[in-house]
Amino acid sequence: MAVALWSLRRIGAALVTLVVVSVLIFASVRLMPGDYIDLVLGPLATEAQRAQAVAESGLDDPVVAQYFHWLSGVLTGDLGYSFVSNVSVTDEFAARLPVTATIALLTIIVTLLVGIPLGFSAALRSEGSAGAVGRIVSALGISIPEFLLAGVVVFAVSTLGLGVSVGRFAPFAVDPARFFGALVLPVTVLAVGCVAVVARNTRDAVMNVLVEPHVQAAVARGETPWFIIRHHVLRNAAAPILTIVGALIAVLLGGTVIVEFVFNIPGMGSYLQTALGRRDYAIVQSAVLLAAIVFIVASLLVDLIANALDPRLRLTGGSRR
Amino acid sequence: MHTAARAGVAMSAIAVLALTGCAAGASPDTEPTQEEAAPGFLALADDAFDDGGDLVVQVDYDTAEAGGLDPQGAATARSWMLEGLSYETLTTIDENLDVAPSLATSWKTPSDTEYVFTLADDAVFSNGRAMTAADVAGSLQRLIDTPTTWTGQLGPIASIEETGDLEVTVTLSEPYAPFLAALANTPAAVLPMAEIEAGEIDITTEMVGTGPLVATAHRQDEEWTFKPNEHHPDAASLGFSTLTIDIVGDEATRAAALRDGSADFAVLNSIDSAELLANAQEVSVVGQKNTDFHYLMINSLTGDEALQDEDVRFAINSAIDRDAINELAFGGSTAATGVTPAGLPDSCLAADLPSAAHDVAAAKAVIDEVGGLELDLVVYTDEPVLAQIAQVMQQNLAEIGVTVEIQQVDYATYSDQVYGSPATFDLALSWFAGYADPAMVTTWWNPEVAGFSAVFMKGSDELDGLIADGYSTEPGADRAAVFENLCAVADEQSEMVPLVLRPSTIGWNTESLSPTLSSDEGYGNFLRYITQFRAS
Numbered sequence: 001m002a003v004a005l006w007s008l009r010r011i012g013a014a015l016v017t018l019v020v021v022s023v024l025i026f027a028s029v030r031l032m033p034g035d036y037i038d039l040v041l042g043p044l045a046t047e048a049q050r051a052q053a054v055a056e057s058g059l060d061d062p063v064v065a066q067y068f069h070w071l072s073g074v075l076t077g078d079l080g081y082s083f084v085s086n087v088s089v090t091d092e093f094a095a096r097l098p099v100t101a102t103i104a105l106l107t108i109i110v111t112l113l114v115g116i117p118l119g120f121s122a123a124l125r126s127e128g129s130a131g132a133v134g135r136i137v138s139a140l141g142i143s144i145p146e147f148l149l150a151g152v153v154v155f156a157v158s159t160l161g162l163g164v165s166v167g168r169f170a171p172f173a174v175d176p177a178r179f180f181g182a183l184v185l186p187v188t189v190l191a192v193g194c195v196a197v198v199a200r201n202t203r204d205a206v207m208n209v210l211v212e213p214h215v216q217a218a219v220a221r222g223e224t225p226w227f228i229i230r231h232h233v234l235r236n237a238a239a240p241i242l243t244i245v246g247a248l249i250a251v252l253l254g255g256t257v258i259v260e261f262v263f264n265i266p267g268m269g270s271y272l273q274t275a276l277g278r279r280d281y282a283i284v285q286s287a288v289l290l291a292a293i294v295f296i297v298a299s300l301l302v303d304l305i306a307n308a309l310d311p312r313l314r315l316t317g318g319s320r321r
Numbered sequence: 322m323h324t325a326a327r328a329g330v331a332m333s334a335i336a337v338l339a340l341t342g343c344a345a346g347a348s349p350d351t352e353p354t355q356e357e358a359a360p361g362f363l364a365l366a367d368d369a370f371d372d373g374g375d376l377v378v379q380v381d382y383d384t385a386e387a388g389g390l391d392p393q394g395a396a397t398a399r400s401w402m403l404e405g406l407s408y409e410t411l412t413t414i415d416e417n418l419d420v421a422p423s424l425a426t427s428w429k430t431p432s433d434t435e436y437v438f439t440l441a442d443d444a445v446f447s448n449g450r451a452m453t454a455a456d457v458a459g460s461l462q463r464l465i466d467t468p469t470t471w472t473g474q475l476g477p478i479a480s481i482e483e484t485g486d487l488e489v490t491v492t493l494s495e496p497y498a499p500f501l502a503a504l505a506n507t508p509a510a511v512l513p514m515a516e517i518e519a520g521e522i523d524i525t526t527e528m529v530g531t532g533p534l535v536a537t538a539h540r541q542d543e544e545w546t547f548k549p550n551e552h553h554p555d556a557a558s559l560g561f562s563t564l565t566i567d568i569v570g571d572e573a574t575r576a577a578a579l580r581d582g583s584a585d586f587a588v589l590n591s592i593d594s595a596e597l598l599a600n601a602q603e604v605s606v607v608g609q610k611n612t613d614f615h616y617l618m619i620n621s622l623t624g625d626e627a628l629q630d631e632d633v634r635f636a637i638n639s640a641i642d643r644d645a646i647n648e649l650a651f652g653g654s655t656a657a658t659g660v661t662p663a664g665l666p667d668s669c670l671a672a673d674l675p676s677a678a679h680d681v682a683a684a685k686a687v688i689d690e691v692g693g694l695e696l697d698l699v700v701y702t703d704e705p706v707l708a709q710i711a712q713v714m715q716q717n718l719a720e721i722g723v724t725v726e727i728q729q730v731d732y733a734t735y736s737d738q739v740y741g742s743p744a745t746f747d748l749a750l751s752w753f754a755g756y757a758d759p760a761m762v763t764t765w766w767n768p769e770v771a772g773f774s775a776v777f778m779k780g781s782d783e784l785d786g787l788i789a790d791g792y793s794t795e796p797g798a799d800r801a802a803v804f805e806n807l808c809a810v811a812d813e814q815s816e817m818v819p820l821v822l823r824p825s826t827i828g829w830n831t832e833s834l835s836p837t838l839s840s841d842e843g844y845g846n847f848l849r850y851i852t853q854f855r856a857s
Contacts, residue, residue: 032733033734033738034731034732034733034735034737034741035737038736038740038741039732039736040385040386040387041387042396042397042470043740043773045470045772046468049387082541084385084541085541086389151573154573154577155597157577157580157581158573158574158577158580158597158598159580159600166574166578166581168377168567168583262574263574264567264569264570264578266540266543266544270570274542274570276731277703277731277732277733279733
């Protein structure tokens with residue numbers, strides 16, 4: 001019963017957050033300087049052309065009416081139409097979302113496969129030069145922003161070749177090899193920071209568990225290191241690691257905007273950036289709302305799973321004592 | 322991983338960074354070449370080159386007009402180029418920027434206001450219907466009846482008549498020298514008017530022209546694919562089987578694609594890209610001259626109050642070192658210009674402008690009189706060279722006591738600040754398409770005609786009169802004299818100040834493509850000779 005109540009409260013909070021976010025998104029987009037009409041018609045357009053475009057795009061309605069029109073559309077699955085291409089935003093998202101989801105999924109997989117073992121390794125060998133090098137590399141990985149790393153990679157490829165392609169993306173249905181080939185560099189760039197973050201947090205989480213009395217007792221009983229990790233460390237360290245992986249989803253949402261643009265990948269990130277530059281409101285609003293939904297749902301799932309793994313969190317409202 | 326192995330990885334990473342740095346500075350002479358392969362051409366397609374392959378071109382941005390794909394509403398250079406693959410015009414521009422025949426195989430001018438066009442008898446729209454005189458007359462009439470940006474460039478058209486099966490006569494209400502040049506750009510394309518009027522074709526979503534290519538797919542801001550128009554006279558001799566145009570926003574990515582062969586041809590814009598590709602044996606990078614030019618806007622209406630004074634504006638103008646801009650931002654590959662683009666017939670000489678004396682002391686004295694100035698200078702981030710020009714100007718103006726704060730913003734913000742009412746900037750940089758006749762761009766110095774410039778400049782009756790004279794005077798010495806005067810007056814008023822021409826940097830993969838590329842261009846159409854390209 002307590003679990004159900006806690007979960008309902010958590011879901012209710014997530015819904016309220018979404019409504020607030022939708023208002024903030026709508027207001028933010030409208031408050032940005034410059035608008036679609038000026039951009040697409042250009043400075044040479046006549047007043048009559050502007051008036052016609054404003055009327056055709058519904059931008060002459062009161063802003064509040066525009067918000068509720070958009071919100072009602074969202075609730076019924078109609079995200080509107082791109083001002084520029086006049087194509088349904090839902091259709092555009094359907095074509096691009098799988099690409100971004102694949103990038104994010106691959107990045108998460110690489111992050112988990114590399115970051116968690118690295119973190120464990122660093123925790124178990126925290127003393128000495130190996131631990132120091134690990135900390136430096138980890139700090140470097142966390143510090144380098146995606147746009148810089150992506151720029152360096154493209155620069156290296158454009159000056160040295162290196163036998164790696166940065167262009168010619170193809171949809172999976174057309175050419176699976178080219179699809180995955182085009183994602184190698186973006187995923188690598190995104191994974192660098194994520195691996196560093198997960199390795200660092202895994203190391204800290206594991207080290208925190210290693211000093212707890214029950215682990216010390218197990219060591220005193222002469223249990224093997226692998227047995228101690230499996231039976232005493234993994235479960236206790238899982239919750240903080242899971243939390244940081246959830247937070248990484250937000251990082252990835254921002255990171256894909258950069259890497260998709262730089263590596264010419266037609267996903268949600270590059271689409272959002274282009275739409276933002278053109279003040280293509282329907283796309284920007286819906287894409288940011290979608291990102292918020294993904295983040296909120298991911299956070300919710302992480303909380304629910306963490307609670308299942310560690311019941312103490314329920315009693316403390318989510319914080320560890 | 323052992324410590325030694327970790328150190329090795331770190332050292333490798335450092336080595337890669339060092340190598341990339343070395344490569345960038347490998348050659349001290351890496352400006353894009355402007356050397357001609359033949360008079361008027363930077364490259365000529367080699368007939369012996371293996372052909373019939375897929376041609377992949379990467380460009381920096383897509384079409385995005387409110388009117389969709391309707392060529393009459395095309396307002397940017399990329400739209401002119403992309404839509405120009407499927408549409409043709411009555412006239413075209415040759416490698417010398419002279420007007421040449423296209424859908425009109427010839428024309429006569431019985432008087433200085435009358436043009437009689439003889440039409441090609443083998444022009445067929447991509448839907449298989451032969452072009453008629455009614456299509457030509459109807460297309461021009463549509464452009465007049467539904468005004469777009471280009472309508473004003475066509476001049477004072479009094480009537481358009483079909484005077485034969487393959488003959489159309491256009492009568493102007495007064496002489497207008499740029500008329501034939503204005504017909505040469507995509508917005509003046511000939512459309513399948515019968516189908517449009519019958520509602521059988523939505524010209525905003527489908528391109529049906531007499532041009533060499535037919536669009537088969539388009540994803541906005543992502544990709545275009547074209548196939549040959551089987552009805553075009555050059556269809557059988559096209560040197561490629563399909564054309565893909567990728568929209569790739571990042572310049573370094575386009576350079577990398579040229580190197581790894583995933584693109585055959587790309588517009589690079591920045592001369593720095595030539596340096597990026599300096600050690601790529603299989604990539605050629607050239608600088609195509611353009612009549613386009615960069616200019617400075619000085620807001621005399623709603624900017625700093627001191628900018629309402631013509632002497633202050635002229636002091637700013639005369640402190641700008643065009644040669645320094647050319648050297649530092651363009652590697653010496655361009656040239657200073659006046660209102661009429663340098664290099665076009667009858668254009669004024671930048672060296673003859675009043676501001677060319679570059680009298681820093683005199684300029685400083687004017688600024689000292691108003692107690693010095695602190696101004697903002699707005700540029701947009703899509704065009705990185707604008708920031709480079711701004712930095713040179715910042716140093717120039719510091720010498721005369723003007724402190725400049727450079728603001729780099731996205732284009733939407735820029736548009737709001739510069740073209741919004743009221744305009745909220747002191748100084749701003751941008752560029753104009755220069756077209757193919759020196760009179761055409763002068764229009765923008767008349768705020769009443771241009772519209773967009775009315776929010777930041779006053780203009781003058783004197784200048785408006787000279788602009789009108791430039792239009793109506795036949796090419797030759799008389800027109801050159803008008804332009805010399807026009808350039809000088811605009812220079813003294815210093816509301817929109819021309820700086821330097823805006824060349825294009827273009828690259829192609831020599832292993833996979835043999836292109837034809839003119840040395841100069843008036844409408845930003847570097848695929849003008851696409852029918853001669855040969856891709857393996």
